[in-house]
Amino acid sequence: MAVVLQVSFPGDCQTLSISGKSVPLEEILATIKSQAGVVFFYEGSVLRHAKPVTIDCKNVTLETALNEVFKSQPFTWVKEDKTVTIFKRPIQKILAEPVLQNPETRGISNFEICFS
Numbered sequence: 001m002a003v004v005l006q007v008s009f010p011g012d013c014q015t016l017s018i019s020g021k022s023v024p025l026e027e028i029l030a031t032i033k034s035q036a037g038v039v040f041f042y043e044g045s046v047l048r049h050a051k052p053v054t055i056d057c058k059n060v061t062l063e064t065a066l067n068e069v070f071k072s073q074p075f076t077w078v079k080e081d082k083t084v085t086i087f088k089r090p091i092q093k094i095l096a097e098p099v100l101q102n103p104e105t106r107g108i109s110n111f112e113i114c115f116s
Contacts, residue, residue, distance in 0.1 A: 017059055
């Protein structure tokens with residue numbers, strides 16, 4: 001299921017001002033939508049894992065505001081024209097080389113630490 005929010009876009013060089021403490025992500029997106037006129041596109045279940053947002057941005061670009069909003073979220077975003085698509089961040093895998101080089105854990109092999 002996808003949710004689409006849409007309003008007309010007033011201009012490309014607009015700046016945004018957003019501030020709030022522990023605000024639900026959906027409210028932040030509504031504020032951005034009303035100020036910038038972008039369309040948000042995302043799967044309905046994606047925002048279930050959203051964390052409250054604390055933000056204080058004044059006269060910033062849309063891209064700067066979105067980077068600030070999503071920096072602590074398990075999501076990322078892509079903007080194309082007037083559409084901002086929100087999706088889950090891919091799980092990052094790193095090989096635990098320092099652990100494998102430790103003499104106490106040398107017998108451990110082929111494991112990965114995964115985090116999102």
